[in-house]
Amino acid sequence: MTQTHRPVEGNSAEGNIVIAHHVHQKAWKWYDYFTFNVDHKVIGIQYLVLAFVFYLVGGAMAVAIRSELATPNTDLLDPALYNAFMTNHGTIMIFLWIVPAAIGGFGNFLIPLMIGARDLAFPKLNALAFWLNPPAGLLLIASFYFGGAQSGWTAYPPLSLITATTAQSMWVLAIVLVGTSSILGSLNFIVTIVNMRVPSQRWDQLPLFCWAILATSVLALLSTPVLAAGLVLLLFDLNFGTSFFKPDAGGNVVIYQHLFWFYSHPAVYLMILPIFGIMSEVIPVHARKPIFGYKAIAYSSLAICIVGLFVWAHHMFTSGTPPWMRMFFTISTLMVAVPTGVKIFSWVATLWGGKIRLTSAMLFAIGLLMMFVFGGISGVTLGTAPVDLHVHDTYYVVGHFHYVLFGGSVFGIYAGIYHWYPKITGRMLNEKLGVLHFVLTFIGTNLTFAPMHILGLQGMPRRVAMYDPQFAYLNELCTIGAYVLAVSVIPFYINAIWSWTKGKPAGDNPWNALTLEWTTASPPAIENWEVLPVVTHGPYDYGMHADDHAEDHPIAAEPVAE
Numbered sequence: 222m223t224q225t226h227r228p229v230e231g232n233s234a235e236g237n238i239v240i241a242h243h244v245h246q247k248a249w250k251w252y253d254y255f256t257f258n259v260d261h262k263v264i265g266i267q268y269l270v271l272a273f274v275f276y277l278v279g280g281a282m283a284v285a286i287r288s289e290l291a292t293p294n295t296d297l298l299d300p301a302l303y304n305a306f307m308t309n310h311g312t313i314m315i316f317l318w319i320v321p322a323a324i325g326g327f328g329n330f331l332i333p334l335m336i337g338a339r340d341l342a343f344p345k346l347n348a349l350a351f352w353l354n355p356p357a358g359l360l361l362i363a364s365f366y367f368g369g370a371q372s373g374w375t376a377y378p379p380l381s382l383i384t385a386t387t388a389q390s391m392w393v394l395a396i397v398l399v400g401t402s403s404i405l406g407s408l409n410f411i412v413t414i415v416n417m418r419v420p421s422q423r424w425d426q427l428p429l430f431c432w433a434i435l436a437t438s439v440l441a442l443l444s445t446p447v448l449a450a451g452l453v454l455l456l457f458d459l460n461f462g463t464s465f466f467k468p469d470a471g472g473n474v475v476i477y478q479h480l481f482w483f484y485s486h487p488a489v490y491l492m493i494l495p496i497f498g499i500m501s502e503v504i505p506v507h508a509r510k511p512i513f514g515y516k517a518i519a520y521s522s523l524a525i526c527i528v529g530l531f532v533w534a535h536h537m538f539t540s541g542t543p544p545w546m547r548m549f550f551t552i553s554t555l556m557v558a559v560p561t562g563v564k565i566f567s568w569v570a571t572l573w574g575g576k577i578r579l580t581s582a583m584l585f586a587i588g589l590l591m592m593f594v595f596g597g598i599s600g601v602t603l604g605t606a607p608v609d610l611h612v613h614d615t616y617y618v619v620g621h622f623h624y625v626l627f628g629g630s631v632f633g634i635y636a637g638i639y640h641w642y643p644k645i646t647g648r649m650l651n652e653k654l655g656v657l658h659f660v661l662t663f664i665g666t667n668l669t670f671a672p673m674h675i676l677g678l679q680g681m682p683r684r685v686a687m688y689d690p691q692f693a694y695l696n697e698l699c700t701i702g703a704y705v706l707a708v709s710v711i712p713f714y715i716n717a718i719w720s721w722t723k724g725k726p727a728g729d730n731p732w733n734a735l736t737l738e739w740t741t742a743s744p745p746a747i748e749n750w751e752v753l754p755v756v757t758h759g760p761y762d763y764g765m766h767a768d769d770h771a772e773d774h775p776i777a778a779e780p781v782a783e
C-alpha cells in the first residue's frame with residue numbers, strides 16, 4: 222500500500238476516519254502523463270488516451286476495408302494488403318482499443334476512487350502493465366513493413382505459418398505483451414478490491430462496476446496464460462523449426478484452436494463485463510432510481526465468468542468436433558444467456574418508472590441495450606450448432622460480432638466517457654455535440670452492420686476482398702454506414718479535446734451520484750482524498766435518505782403507488 226509511509230492521524234475510536242497530512246502536490250503536470258507515473262488516475266488516463274488513439278488507427282483500417290468492399294472487385298487494396306488490414310483492424314480494435322479502454326482505463330481510474338483507497342495495491346506493477354501496451358501497438362504497426370500479419374486475428378495455423386512469417390511473429394509478440402499486461406493488471410485489481418476497501422464499505426455496498434472488474438480479472442487470470450501457451454508454441458513453429466501445429470509434420474491444428482478459443486471466447490466477456498459494470502453505474506444515476514436487483518447483477522457477473530469458461534468450442538463446430546461436443550457446447554453457450562438476461566432485465570427494470578435524464582451518457586446506455594439485445598439474439602442462433610454449421614465464416618458472423626462489440630463495447634465506453642469525463646477532467650462535455658455524436662453513431666452502426674446479417678444468410682463469405690456481384694447492393698449500404706461512422710467520431714473528438722480546458726466547470730458531483738468517486742474533488746487530488754470517506758449508505762440508494770439530494774429523485778421517497 223502506498224499510503225502507509227505517510228503520517229496519518231486516525232480517529233481510532235471509530236477506526237474509519239483517517240486523515241492524511243502533507244499531500245504535497247495537488248495535481249500532475251501534462252508531461253507527467255508521458256512518464257512512468259504510478260498514480261492510478263494517471264495510468265487510467267494513459268490507458269484511455271492510448272486506446273482512443275488506436276481507435277482511430279483501427280477505424281482508419283476499417284474505412285479502408287469497407288472502401289475496398291464498396292465494389293465487388295479488388296480495385297483499391299491488393300489482396301495481401303487487404304488481409305493485413307483486416308487482421309490488424311480486428312487485433313487493434315480488440316487488444317488496443319476495447320480491452321485497454323474498458324479495463325485499463327476505467328478500471329484504473331475508478332476502482333480506488335470507488336472503494337475509498339488512495340491507489341491500487343501495487344502501483345509500480347500497474348505502471349509496468351500499462352507500458353507494455355505502447356510497444357505492442359508499435360509492433361503491429363511496424364509489422365506492415367514486413368507485409369503485415371495476414372491470417373486474421375485468430376492466426377489459425379497452417380495459414381499463419383505460411384504467410385508473412387516475420388510480421389506474424391511480430392503479431393504474436395504484440396499479443397503476448399498485451400496478455401502479460403492484462404495478467405499483471407488483473408492481479409492488481411483483485412488484491413485491491415479484496416484488501417483495500419475503506420473499512421466502512423461492506424461487500425454489498427461495493428459498486429457494481431467493481432464487482433464487474435473483479436469477475437473480469439478472475440477470468441483474465443484463468444484464461445490468458447492458455448492463449449500465451451498457444452501463441453508461444455506458434456512462435457516456435459514459425460521460427461525454430463518445431464511442428465506443434467504443422468499437419469504435414471505430425472502437428473495438430475485443432476489443438477491450436479482449443480488453446481486460442483479457451484482464451485478468446487472468455488475474451489469477449491473480458492470486453493463486455495466491464496462495460497456491463499459501466500451500465501450498472503450510468504443507468505441508476507441518470508434514471509434517479511436505485512438499481513433493480515443489485516445482488517442478481519453482482520452474482521450474474523460471477524456466473525458469466527464461470528460458465529464463460531466452458532463454451533469455447535462453439536467456435537469449432539465446423540472443425541470436425543464430435544457430436545457430443547457440439548451438444549455440450551451448444552448447451553453451455555445457451556446457458557450464458559441466462560445471467561446476461563438477468564442483467565438486461567435488471568437495467569430495464571431500473572429504467573422503468575425512473576426519472577430519466579436523456580443525457581449523452583444515458584443515450585449511449587439505452588442505445589447499448591438495443592444493440593446488445595439484437596447482437597445477443599444473433600449470438601444465440603450462432604451458439605446453436607445446427608445454425609452455425611450453415612452460416613459459419615459468412616458475413617452473418619461479422620454482423621453478429623460487430624453488433625456485440627460495437628453496439629455493446631463501444632457504446633458502453635462512450636457512455637462511460639460522457640458519465641465520468643467531469644470527474645476525470647473537472648469539466649463537462651458539450652451535450653449538443655454529445656447528442657449529435659450519438660445519433661450519427663447509432664445510425665451508422667445499424668446501417669453498417671445490419672445488412673451484413675442478410676449478406677451472410679445469402680452466403681457471402683467473410684474475409685474476402687472480392688465477392689460475387691449479387692452482393693453489391695447491400696455492401697454499398699454497409700460502406701455508406703461505415704462513412705457515417707467515420708464522420709460520427711469527429712464531434713466526439715472535438716468535444717473531448719476542446720472541453721478538457723474550455724468546458725463548463727463540472728463541480729464535484731454534477732449528476733448527484735452516490736458512489737464514492739463523486740465525494741472527492743473533480744479532478745481528484747493526487748492521493749484522492751483529504752479525508753478517507755465513510756460509507757453510510759449503498760451506492761444506489763436514490764431517494765432512500767433525506768440527505769442525499771432528495772430534490773433530484775422524488776421516486777422512492779414516497780411509497781410506490783399500487
Ligand code: HEM
Pocket residue numbers: 280283284286287307308310311312314315318319372373374375619623626627631669683684685702703704706
Ligand atoms: C471498435 C469496434 C470494432 C471492433 C471491436 C471490430 C472487430 C473486428 C474483428 C475482431 C474483426 C475480425 C478480423 C478477423 O477476422 O481477423 C473485424 C473485421 C471486420 N471489421 Fe471490424 N471491428 C470494429 C469496428 C468496425 C467498423 C467501424 C467497421 C466498418 C466501418 C468494421 C468493419 C469490419 C470489416 C468489414 C471486417 C472484415 C470482416 C471479414 O471479412 O471477416 N469494423 N472487426
Ligand SMILES: [Cu+2]
Pocket residue numbers: 485486487489532533535536
Ligand atoms: Cu465464443
